[in-house]
Amino acid sequence: MTQCEKILDYMRINGSITPLDALREFGCMRLASRIADLKAQGYDIISKMESNENRYGDTVRYARYTIKGE
Secondary structure, rough: OOHHHHHHHHHHHOEEEOHHHHHHEEEEEEEHHHHHHHHHHHOOOOEEEEEOOOHHOOOOOOOOOEOOOO
């Protein structure tokens, strides 16, 4: 199974994926690139920017990806 296939399955089962999810689950360090690959294959994927606080108290931003209509 390719990383793209794993990412699609993960989004279908869990509803969305973040870069940290992809790193933990699949060792994928370039989620944005895999999402671009999936979009090029015709998948309608939406990205929503979120922010959270890291362990040092700094605000960090990251994308959460979902498949439109699923």
